[in-house]
Amino acid sequence: MAAREQSRYLARALPRAFMPSARPQPFLGRRNASDEAPARRLSDELETASSLTTVVSEDAAKSFDPAAQAKSRKSKLPRSRYQFRSPKYDRGPLHPHQPPPPSDPSSRLFVPGPFTLPRAEQTYNSTVASDILTLCYVHTPPGFKPPPKAPRLREWDDSSPYHKNRPLRGPRGGDVLRLLRKPIRFNNIPKIERITIHSYVKNAAHENSSWLHVAGMAIQAISNTRVETFKSKSSVATWSIAPGRDTVAVKAELQGETMYHFLGKLIDVVLPRIKDWPGIKGSSGDSSGNITFGLVPENVAMFPEIEVNYDMYPPKMIPGCHITLHTTAKADKDARLLLSAMGIPFYGKIVH
């Protein structure tokens, strides 16, 4: 009732907007095309009759029973009537038919999982994370204030008039602005973010592409991930590699569940079997928490997936690879602490 009354008021109130205002317009010499348009009324624009006033006949209301109708149906509806299918193409943000987000199971980009809780991840959650938090604890007495640090970007001394409006200078001793290392608290304990397995196959350029196929299959077998191929970016004349022409590299990116499965397998089974392996070099790392090491073809052949059908791979074509462990640590020191807690040994001079 109230709704109906409101709509009546609304209908009465609306036409005012479309009526010419009573206030006299100041005279202007300019003439617009809209001046000569006929006056509009609300009924031209909107339907004034409310749908709530329409009366539905009794028998029509009684005959409406979708459940019974579905039950009486002999055959199933075609799939297209009840299953949503994502559009095959992304046609831009303004297209009316938008694909669902990748987290939606009906999306074409949806990847189901995780299905298992890998052992390495359990180790991290139960043991390693709390250990790192304890090891990295720095006690400050109450009331302690850290001394103020110099700004990371230096200002120009105004010795020259040309210094005005210059952008700030980079840090001393190089132009690289390092990542800011914050104290490790419960919410920024370093963890392994992703693992990249990369293999540069130089023979793929000057021989045939079978090297690349074998390398891709081997990397896919050890990593459980489909690989991507890459073209060369630099020219290597001795291997007859030209930039942009030759596809020479294969890469697999592991994240989440797959990553932890790979890490567990690498640490527990593969690395101990390498003859006279001293560990990862202590100076490796890109000084922002990512550590890289390499495996030669003989070591890659030690993975259980390759070992189980070793005959499938041409023995000369099994690739070596570089494995990069990306961590959320901001410094190599923290990354090494994390990885050695996970079971990866380091040797030599440990560079921080």
Place this chain on the structure above:
Amino acid sequence: MSMHTSLRRAAATLPNSTTTILPTGRLPASQSNATTFVCSQCRHATLLRRPKRPYTFTQLITLSDGSAFTHRTTSPAPVYRSTRDTRNSLLWNPSSSKLMNVEEDEAGRLAAFRARFGRSFDANTPVAETSSSSKDPATKKAEEEAAKAQAQAEQEEEDNLLDLISSFGQNEPQPTGKMAEKKKK
């Protein structure tokens, strides 16, 4: 796909780059920092490719000490038994004397050999300590038995050697001791 604005990035310096059309998320880093880009909105429809994943099996990995865990792998073998892993490799167990590459010299035979025939540099090598106190009683007993058997075997061998020596110098049995002394010197 919250961001639908895939951009066509045409490098101004590269001549053939007007045709390179890349999705937003996958621009190689070196291209993006090497040249200046002219960005314009990309108007074509992009195919949403279904992600490809290799088939994986669940595999049980049994480590050398008998502990086991499962993992997902592309290998179809249901069980993998490892002979060399973190449980029996020296790099992961640096304090384990069992894995250390020390010579077994329980009866002191090697030491005795060195004392008799060794050169000066390895005559004085300290005998490796057998840490039998740290082991459990079963292995201790086994070791004692082994040592006993070895000692017995040694005794027999020595007797044989003595027989040989005595048969060699039948006319004068005395010089055996002298020869041994000479050899010692």
